[in-house]
Amino acid sequence: MALKGNLRDFTISQLLNLINLARKTGTLVVEGPGEIARVFFREGKLSYAAIEQEDNSLAAVLQRTNRITNSQYRLIKEKASRMSDKELGLVLINAGYVSQDDILVSLQQYFLAVVRRLFTWGEGFFRFDQGELSMNGKITVRIDLENLIIEGSRQLRELEKLQEEIPTIDMALKFTDRPGTNLRNINLSVQEWRVVSFVNPKNSMRQIARATKMNELEIRRVIYGLLQAGLVEIIRPAGVVPPAPGRMFPTQNKEEQKSLINRLIERIRSL
Amino acid sequence: MQTVKIVVTGPFNAGKTEFIRSVSEIDVVSTERRISTEPEKIKETTTVAMDFGRITVDEDLVLYLFGTPGQKRFDFMWEILSEGMLGFVVLVDSTRPETFREARSILETFRAYAPTPYVVAANKQDNRDAWDIDDMRLALRLDPKVKLLTCVATNKEKVKSVLLELLYGILAEMEEGRS
Numbered sequence: 001m002a003l004k005g006n007l008r009d010f011t012i013s014q015l016l017n018l019i020n021l022a023r024k025t026g027t028l029v030v031e032g033p034g035e036i037a038r039v040f041f042r043e044g045k046l047s048y049a050a051i052e053q054e055d056n057s058l059a060a061v062l063q064r065t066n067r068i069t070n071s072q073y074r075l076i077k078e079k080a081s082r083m084s085d086k087e088l089g090l091v092l093i094n095a096g097y098v099s100q101d102d103i104l105v106s107l108q109q110y111f112l113a114v115v116r117r118l119f120t121w122g123e124g125f126f127r128f129d130q131g132e133l134s135m136n137g138k139i140t141v142r143i144d145l146e147n148l149i150i151e152g153s154r155q156l157r158e159l160e161k162l163q164e165e166i167p168t169i170d171m172a173l174k175f176t177d178r179p180g181t182n183l184r185n186i187n188l189s190v191q192e193w194r195v196v197s198f199v200n201p202k203n204s205m206r207q208i209a210r211a212t213k214m215n216e217l218e219i220r221r222v223i224y225g226l227l228q229a230g231l232v233e234i235i236r237p238a239g240v241v242p243p244a245p246g247r248m249f250p251t252q253n254k255e256e257q258k259s260l261i262n263r264l265i266e267r268i269r270s271l
Numbered sequence: 272m273q274t275v276k277i278v279v280t281g282p283f284n285a286g287k288t289e290f291i292r293s294v295s296e297i298d299v300v301s302t303e304r305r306i307s308t309e310p311e312k313i314k315e316t317t318t319v320a321m322d323f324g325r326i327t328v329d330e331d332l333v334l335y336l337f338g339t340p341g342q343k344r345f346d347f348m349w350e351i352l353s354e355g356m357l358g359f360v361v362l363v364d365s366t367r368p369e370t371f372r373e374a375r376s377i378l379e380t381f382r383a384y385a386p387t388p389y390v391v392a393a394n395k396q397d398n399r400d401a402w403d404i405d406d407m408r409l410a411l412r413l414d415p416k417v418k419l420l421t422c423v424a425t426n427k428e429k430v431k432s433v434l435l436e437l438l439y440g441i442l443a444e445m446e447e448g449r450s
Contacts, residue, residue: 003406009369010410018409164376168383233414234379236386248357248387250273258445260275260332261357265438267328268431271294 004127007032012118013152015126017228020044020145026131032124037114040133046143048135049114056110058085058103058139065106067098084137108141112148119152146186146229153225154189162220165227169205169219172237176230186229195222196231201238276335277437278352279322280377281362282370286394286424287338288322290362293430295324295336349377350384358388358437362424363411365393365401371410378411388440392422392433 003018007030015028023044030037040048050056059080063073080088092098118124133140188196191214198208209219226232249257279287322338337352353359359381363374374391381389393407402410408419418436423429 003402004400005368010371014410018406021409022405161372164372167376167379171379171383227412233412236382248355249275254445258442260273261438261442261445263328263332264275264334265435265442267326267334268294268434268438271326271427271431 003130004125007118007121007124007126010126011152012115012121013149013228015128016115016145016149016152017230019128020149021230024128024130025133027129027133028126029129030118030121030124030126032118032121037118039111039115039118040135040140042133042140042142044145046111046115046145046148047133047140048138049111051114051117058088058107061106061110062092062098062103065109067102067106068092072097085139086137089139103139104141107139108143111141111143115148116151146231149229150186150188150192150225153228154221162217162224165224166205166220166234169209169216169223170237171234172201172204173199173208173223173226173232174201174235175199176233186231191218192222192225195219195226199226199232201235204237272330273332274335275332275357276337276355277434278337278339278356278359278381279362280339280349280359280381281394282364282373282377284367285362285364285370285374286422287362289424290360290392290394290422290430290433291322291324291336291338293425293427294326294434296327297325349380353381353384356385356387358390358441360433360437361389361391362394362422363391363407365395365404365407366398368402368410371407375411388437388444390418390420390433390437390440392420392424394422394424396421397423397426 012030018024019028019041021044025042026040028037028039028041030039034053036052038050038052039046054060059068059073059076062068063070068076076088080091083091089100089103093100093103191212194212195208195214198211203211205219205223208214209216212219214222223232227234249260251257251260279290281287322336324336324338326334326336328334337356339349339352361374361378361381364370378389378391391411391413393401393404395401396404404419404421408415411419413419418440420433420436421429422433
């Protein structure tokens with residue numbers, strides 16, 4: 001089924017979060033302001049990224065990261081334009097121009113820069129085409145998305161949007177039980193670490209804000225990032241008596257209440 | 272005569288009125304108004320106070336279905352409508368990811384009103400632009416324990432199964448002694 005929409009309504013960090021949590025494999029195509037980005041994912045990790053209007057060849061990436069000179073770049077474009085990135089990479093390594101690490105680090109920097117550029121696109125149609133990737137000689141990497149998600153979430157600044165995401169700060173937080181997420185591998189800011197240290201079903205977000213001396217906007221912004229990265233989830237605070245739900249049943253007798261629900265079930269089945 | 276109620280909520284144009292209409296034995300009592308603002312003109316009218324449907328169970332018991340207004344500016348009605356509900360259904364349009372954020376917000380708001388059971392229904396799943404149910408669960412940040420059900424609000428059988436899942440959830444919570 002379709003996974004498409006507009007960045008105006010569903011942000012890149014939300015998309016990355018979804019791809020990360022569902023460990024998706026496929027291609028995200030984003031049509032931004034005058035540019036089209038293609039970002040490839042394998043099992044929820046960033047694998048490759050490119051802007052269609054740019055030279056995304058390995059030679060261009062190495063030149064941009066100063067691993068090869070401008071004249072070397074021009075020479076490669078003249079003499080080896082038909083080589084795939086994998087073939088060119090092997091030639092350059094064997095000739096001693098660059099190391100395998102140089103290539104991988106340069107590509108990672110470029111792919112991350114492409115995704116970071118998407119964070120600045122306020123609008124743009126996106127679609128995710130699920131399925132195995134056909135990379136045609138391109139070199140792929142494996143980059144965890146959690147740090148990118150946190151980075152993207154930090155850019156959400158508007159209180160109104162944050163209030164929609166977190167309508168009340170009287171609820172509490174708990175860490176999610178998601179395997180594979182290690183807090184130590186995620187680059188949290190000092191402010192985020194301070195909030196993380198108070199995450200406990202007994203502490204409401206309001207109490208955490210007070211303890212960390214943050215205002216409502218600040219606490220919402222930090223928690224939004226942690227939520228987006230799938231590190232925490234919102235729960236009702238432990239030990240707090242929930243508001244009385246009002247008179248739900250016309251009777252206080254538990255057996256009569258169950259009987260009433262069973263009668264409702266029978267009636268709806270028979271509709 | 273005993274009466275109980277279930278609330279059907281969700282963002283603007285999620286299909287709440289159709290949902291109630293599909294199972295109500297009376298013509299749904301709607302408080303609809305012609306839409307005046309441009310962004311919301313994807314349909315002609317919208318609910319401004321509530322929708323109201325009824326299912327008579329037997330001579331002693333009636334179930335009322337209340338649909339909340341979807342537009343944010345009428346959210347003062349939500350708390351009033353949620354008072355005393357058995358549970359609630361959050362209806363989400365599977366074809367409009369732009370409403371997912373609001374759906375999450377509505378869900379959190381209703382959870383804060385009352386600790387009653389709820390289900391989330393992914394409506395318009397018959398549309399080819401509908402998001403996959405697993406993707407919606409992640410986008411809506413739903414706990415794996417929360418029931419997320421496929422739905423077509425104009426299809427009576429689908430609506431019945433959503434209501435039944437909610438009632439099974441209420442019964443299960445009663446068995447566990449939580450309500």
